Amino acid sequence: MSNRISVQLFGITREIVGSSALTLDLPQPGQVGELLNNLKEHYPALNGLRSLLVAVNGEYAEADQPIHPNDEIALIPPVSGG
């Protein structure tokens, strides 16, 4: 039983992955930390960023936060608005 989730990508993470979204399977129950480790393994360039956060349903999430199948997930590289 796995947990298929979709991840939105912005800025440099979109360019590293080469797509504005990706779908992946996490072992259930998935957590934010597992997702990050999984992505950093597949896309080593993510390790070179100053920071990399995950947003779950529009809020910054901690590593131990669980991920549910219908959550809106996004990778948040260092922000630079303004």
Place this chain on the structure above:
Amino acid sequence: MVSITTDPIDMNAAYRYVSTDSAGAITFFFGTVRDSTNERAVERLEYEAYDRMALTKMQEIAAEACRRWDVRKYTIIHRKGNLAIGDIAVLIAVATPHRADAFDACRYLIDTLKQQVPIWKKEIFEDGQVWVDAHP
């Protein structure tokens, strides 16, 4: 009011929006596109936003400013897409009864926006491009 737009930012409309009879002070901050970074000539900027979350975060920091200071009206407008040198990338306006609150709240809003709101800019140079602050 907070918004994200691809259209040029209308400062006159923002002024009309924040004008209120109870305000004795209105501060504006304009973040504009600079022509160079570290003495390297910038051709243009590209802004990208996670709209849903960016709007929520902008609303949250505005609510916090209203708790800390006597803000009667405010607006935060961020532009996205392709911007040319001199364009306004962000406009913040705050109306308060007295000037100290207007300056402090405006400063808080731009500083906190730059730290927390999921918006990204890429500097396009003649010979390359860089996502700002992405790498150590």
